[in-house]
Amino acid sequence: MNFLLLPLFLFLLSTAHAHRPYIPTHQVTVKKGDIHQGVQFPEGSILTLISSSGAVASATLSRDFKMNGHLLKRGTALSIWSNGALFELSPVSEQKIGDLEFQAGEASLRFANNGALESASLHTDKEIHGYRFAKNMTIEFHPNGKLSRGTLAEEQIKNGLKLKPNSEIRFFPTEQIQAAKLNGESTVGGYKIKGDPNPANFSDVEFYQNGRLKAAILSQNTMIDGYRCDPGHVAFYESGKIKELTLGEDRVVKLHPYLDQSAVEKSARRGDRINLSEDGRVMGWSSNR
DSSP states (O other), X not given: OOGGGSOGGGGGOXXXXXXXXXXXXXXXXXXXXXXXXXXXXXTTOEEEEETTTOOEEEXXXXXXXXXXXXXXXXXXXXXXXTTSOEEEEEOOTTEEETTEEEOTTSEEEEEOTTSOEEEEEESSOEEETTEEEOTTSEEEEOTTSOEEEEEBSSOEEETTEEEOTTOXXXXXXXXXXXXXXBSSEEEETTEEEEOOSOTTSSOSEEEOTTSOEEEEEESSOEEETTEEEOSEEEEEOTTSOEEEEEBSSOEEEEEOSSTTSOOEEEXXXXXXXXXXXXTSOEEEEEOOO
């Protein structure tokens, strides 16, 4: 991040163990035609200025005011980047940002220096674009305004997926699900999949941007591309072809350690891990026995 674009109000912050010098500030009421840090705030707005430089640390609007393409409501408290762009605000009731509406006390909003909404720190549970997100957590957005990631407030079922409460979900810029944790068994693409009991694993299911399954945990023995797969981790190529699996039966496999090498037949056992090329050749084989 360019240091020059750091929001000026951050210089006023301190931590419990930091020894920072006190930075004097003072308040002013905006007069008609006044310009502060390149912004002509509405007449009557209250600004907190850094006394030594006159830079704006924070502002409270006296009336509705359009800034960086957003119509901000009267009474909004905000801070700005050093280039005068909107940085952070606390919405008042019926504040609209893009296609989202916030009420007073619901969230603190943060913006990129081009005015795009970057994140919302929630103070209450809130539904956004069909998902209910948990309070005291932060939602992030892609530059196009679509959801990027957030923490779910409760179990939700989307596109056959039983999404786990209090877990993070990630989205592509199209707002399709990229990765998520599952609560019990779900069905996707004809496969029965389940959640991973290991809390250290970030996700139980992942997708490609074309909507096809990238990785999951099978909950039952399943036939995929001619292989009987045991329950456990499975991965796919973007084309939909199987990439990694756990064998669900004893069988002979033709191993191709390298694409230009002749196949070597191996007697694989149920439970062995198999890795395949996109054209179906066995490229890796491992066994714990």
